[in-house]
Amino acid sequence: MPKYVFIETLGCQMNVLDSELVAASLVRAGYELVDSPRKADTILFNTCSVRQHAEDKVYSALGRLKHVKERNPEKIIGVLGCMAQKDRELVFRRAPHVDLVVGPGQLGQLPRLLEQIAAGEGPKLEVSLDRKGASRPLVEQSFAHFDPARDVRPLGGRAQAMVRVMFGCDKFCTYCIVPRVRGPEQNRPAAEIEAEVRQLADQGCLEVTLLGQTVNSYRDASQGRTVRLSDLLERLAAIEGIRRLRFVTNYPRHMTDDLLQAVRDLPKVCPYLHVPAQSGSNRVLQRMKRGYTVEFYREMLHRVREMVPAATVTSDFIVGFCGETEEDFQQTVDLVREGRFKNSFIFKYSPRPGTFSAERYADDVPEPVKRRRNNELLAIQNAISAEENAPLLGQTVEVLVEGPSKVSRKPSRQGEINQLTGRTACDRIVVFDGDDSLIGRIVPVEITQTSAFTLFGSVLDRPKP
Ligand code: SAH
Ligand code: SF4
Ligand code: F3S
Numbered sequence: 001m002p003k004y005v006f007i008e009t010l011g012c013q014m015n016v017l018d019s020e021l022v023a024a025s026l027v028r029a030g031y032e033l034v035d036s037p038r039k040a041d042t043i044l045f046n047t048c049s050v051r052q053h054a055e056d057k058v059y060s061a062l063g064r065l066k067h068v069k070e071r072n073p074e075k076i077i078g079v080l081g082c083m084a085q086k087d088r089e090l091v092f093r094r095a096p097h098v099d100l101v102v103g104p105g106q107l108g109q110l111p112r113l114l115e116q117i118a119a120g121e122g123p124k125l126e127v128s129l130d131r132k133g134a135s136r137p138l139v140e141q142s143f144a145h146f147d148p149a150r151d152v153r154p155l156g157g158r159a160q161a162m163v164r165v166m167f168g169c170d171k172f173c174t175y176c177i178v179p180r181v182r183g184p185e186q187n188r189p190a191a192e193i194e195a196e197v198r199q200l201a202d203q204g205c206l207e208v209t210l211l212g213q214t215v216n217s218y219r220d221a222s223q224g225r226t227v228r229l230s231d232l233l234e235r236l237a238a239i240e241g242i243r244r245l246r247f248v249t250n251y252p253r254h255m256t257d258d259l260l261q262a263v264r265d266l267p268k269v270c271p272y273l274h275v276p277a278q279s280g281s282n283r284v285l286q287r288m289k290r291g292y293t294v295e296f297y298r299e300m301l302h303r304v305r306e307m308v309p310a311a312t313v314t315s316d317f318i319v320g321f322c323g324e325t326e327e328d329f330q331q332t333v334d335l336v337r338e339g340r341f342k343n344s345f346i347f348k349y350s351p352r353p354g355t356f357s358a359e360r361y362a363d364d365v366p367e368p369v370k371r372r373r374n375n376e377l378l379a380i381q382n383a384i385s386a387e388e389n390a391p392l393l394g395q396t397v398e399v400l401v402e403g404p405s406k407v408s409r410k411p412s413r414q415g416e417i418n419q420l421t422g423r424t425a426c427d428r429i430v431v432f433d434g435d436d437s438l439i440g441r442i443v444p445v446e447i448t449q450t451s452a453f454t455l456f457g458s459v460l461d462r463p464k465p
Contacts, residue, residue, distance in 0.1 A: 002032040006040035010057060011048025013248065014104075014182070014211055015081055017162040019046045021146055022080065022107055029111035037065070042076045042114060044100075047083035049177045051350035055083050062095040069097040076100065076117055080107065082181040085127050086354070092123060103127035104182055105143035128183055136184060143168060143183030147192075150199050159206040159400060159440035163196055164188060165232065166212030171251065173278075174289045174356035175321065175349060178213055185213075190220045190227040194235055201241035206442060207400055208242060214251035216259055230262035237268045243442060244268060244400065244425060250275040253292050255300050260307040270425040271308055275300070276316035276345075280335030281328035284321055287361065294335060301339060312342035312388075312426040319377060320370030321349045322361035329373050336380055342388055342427065343453070344381045348374050386452035389428065396460060397424045399445045401438045405431045430455045 005026050009019040022044070023033055037043045045061065048054040058079065065077055078100035079091050085103035092098055099117050102110060106126040113124045128142040145167055168183040169176075197208050210232075212218055218229040227235075229247065236245055245268050252275050263269050279285050282293050292300075304311055317332060336344060348370040351358040365373075399422035407419055420434045422443075431454055432445050438459065449456040 003030065003042060004034045004040045005031045005042040005044065006034050006037045007044045007046060008037075008061070009046045010054050011046070011050065011082060013162055013209070014164070014213075015046050015048060017164060017211060018081065018104060018107055018146065020162075021148060022046070022110055024150070025108070025111055025148060026114075029114075037068075041074065042078070044078040044080055046081040047079055049082040049086045049181055049352065051347065052352075053350065055087075058083060059094060062098060066095070066097050076114060078102065078110075078114075080104075080110075082177070085181040086177060088125065088127050092125070099123050101125045101127065103143075104146070107146040108144060108148070131180055131183065140184050140186055143186070145186070145188065147188065147196065150196065150203070159204065160209070160402070161200045161205045161207070162209045162211050163193060163200070164212070165193055165210045165218050165229075165247075166215060169213035171214060171291070172289065172356070174287065174361075175318065175352065175358075177352040177355055180354055182213065185217075187218055187220050189222045190232050190235065191223065193232065194239070197236050197242065198239055201239050204241070204440075206242065206440070207244040207246070208236065210236075210245070210247040212247070213249060214254060215247045216250040216254040216256070228256075228258060230256075230258040233259075233262045233266055233269050237266045242268060244270050246270045246272060246427075248274045252277065252290075252297050252300050255304065257303070257307070260304060263311060264308045270427070271311035272314075272342075272425065272427040273304060273308075273311055274314045274316075275304075277335060277339070278316060278318050279321065279324075279328070280332035281324070284324055284328050284332075287323060287357070288318075288321060289356070294331065297335070298338070310426070312428070313339070314427070315339065315341045315344045317344055317346045317377060318349050319346060319373040320365035322357055322363055322365070324349075324365055324373075329377075333377060333380060336377060336384070340384060340388060341381065343385050344377075346374055346377050346381065382452045386450070389450040389452065389455060392428070392447045392455055393450050394447060396444050396446045397428070397430065397455070397457075398442050399424055399430045399432075400442050401434070401440060403439055404436075424455075428455055429453065430457055432457045432459055434459050 007019050009015050034040050045058050047058045076099045080102045081104050084101045091101045105128040129139045131139055147164055165188055167186045169179045170185040172179050216229050220227040277297050280294050351363045401420050401422040405419040405421040421431050430445050444460040445457040446460055447455045447457040
């Protein structure tokens with residue numbers, strides 16, 4: 001009898017990757033993945049703690065499952081990932097019907113833990129050590145990598161994959177929970193990454209996105225000579241079959257010339273750089289402990305534009321951080337106007353218990369002010385996004401086709417014309433008509449209409465199979 005598992009994923013790409021790997025490990029253990037919690041006998045949430053909102057969503061979803069669990073006590077409900085690591089026992093207290101709490105460093109144990117629960121052993125809690133609670137080597141050990149071999153592909157023959165190059169973060173920006181829930185920065189050996197990408201290429205993968213919280217500080221010195229991200233990209237670019245390489249997220253201070261040269265000189269490396277600025281005010285940046293000034297960020301941006309003129313740059317901003325004045329905010333507006341980012345993710349500051357800013361600074365920007373600043377910055381960015389996309393009208397771009405677009409999410413019948421969506425190398429979303437056989441291919445699309453978020457176009461000719 002197959003066991004049916006449903007996984008809901010919140011949070012960043014790191015979590016999306018973890019969920020894929022968890023799904024694969026469960027398929028290997030005899031589970032079948034289902035697309036709705038109703039069909040599942042095991043319901044897992046892979047959670048995020050980066051903002052309060054992400055946590056609230058999980059707790060309310062858990063609340064809704066209370067009656068389901070009462071009626072079907074044999075159903076297993078599990079909380080995985082960053083909020084599991086942050087809240088630990090608190091999850092059981094807030095949602096007593098939860099069977100399982102597993103941190104990001106224990107995901108490899110899931111098949112065993114589920115088996116033990118099914119055998120009647122009762123609830124299980126597996127999390128890593130607190131960063132302050134033990135010596136660094138012990139804490140590192142407790143945040144075990146979960147990067148098993150990619151021999152099962154539960155999500156179907158996709159042409160894209162994410163590969164972790166780095167686990168955790170050591171930056172401790174004052175607002176951020178990630179270093180606590182993901183543990184100390186640990187780099188994967190380059191040889192291991194290379195082997196994984198080779199395996200993915202053999203399975204038909206065309207595009208690999210390398211993941212790390214500060215991906216451009218990647219360093220592997222385990223084999224003598226230090227391998228930097230630029231060196232790693234060069235090695236991966238040599239792998240046959242791989243057509244595109246991306247990497248996220250970049251830390252502004254580590255945007256070194258060797259990396260920009262790699263982006264410029266290696267045709268497979270996408271000219272797309274996500275380099276979050278967070279704020280345009282030095283006073284705020286300092287309180288955030290970001291480790292750079294806005295002048296440094298501008299100079300970095302200037303260097304990117306000089307060395308890789310074709311590159312698109314994207315950013316993240318937090319508005320309403322503790323003590324942010326109207327003047328500070330205006331400096332962020334100035335940076336967004338000048339930065340010409342392809343797009344920016346803009347967040348309202350959300351105090352996270354256990355972080356420096358939550359403990360030391362007052363969350364003193366009122367919610368309506370945060371909201372207003374968020375909307376204002378978003379409107380400015382969106383206008384820029386539209387302007388930056390406009391010149392693509394009439395151009396032909398190479399699109400890696402990802403699947404049906406949002407409007408035609410329903411699966412079409414074989415060969416039927418559908419609306420598809422994909423991405424350019426510089427991470428622009430392109431929507432166009434085509435049949436499902438194009439999914440997973442790189443096709444030329446002529447752009448016929450542009451907007452702030454999307455380019456629309458038509459496929460020029462069908463690629464040969
Ligand atoms: N490692 C990446 C991003 C990690 S979290 C980096 O350093 O850029 C993704 C984004 O969430 C951050 O860039 C930041 O803009 C936002 N973020 C993190 N903590 C936050 C908080 N407490 N409140 C609001 N936004 C936050
Ligand atoms: Fe968080 Fe800063 Fe680390 Fe990014 S670099 S994960 S924002 S602490
Ligand atoms: Fe969230 Fe964890 Fe990512 S806190 S943003 S899922 S690393």
